[in-house]
Amino acid sequence: MSFLFAATLLSAATLAQAQNSPVGRWKTIDDATGKPKSLVEIYQANDGTLAGRVVEILDLKDGPDPLCTECEGPNRNRPIRGMVILWGLKPDGQLRWTHGRVLDPENGKDYKAKLELQGGGQRLAMSGCIYFLCRQQIWIRE
Secondary structure, three states: OHHHHHHHHHHHHHHHHHHOOOOEEEEEEOOOOOOEEEEEEEEEOOOOOEEEEEEEEOOHHHOOOOEOOOOOHHHOOOEOOOOEEEEEEEEOOOOEEEEEEEEEOOOOEEEEEEEEEEHHHOEEEEEEEEOOEEEEEEEEEO
């Protein structure tokens, strides 16, 4: 009986810790249409920063496996699925991560990125900024 109690406490502690971190899978929501676009998995990179890769395409308007035709360099004409689109994010307070970059595969450009957990860790405000102009999307935890 005490094993079950300990397992329940451990599970609750793990869940609470996960809610204070953006690590996990997120459904991206297009800020213009309000429709789901993709699933992004945020993970801790080898250097300790946070990064994120596209693991599934939900918006099939460009087909099930679109290429990053607008990207330059090594991402040019590569599949968006599997592509790292977030990198270099560092903690900035308890529920914020900043100083990273985000790639927009639709236009091939990358922007300054920041993340902020909201709604008890179930929503993630992801902002991409150039100079002082920012665009924000709300992502939903999967």
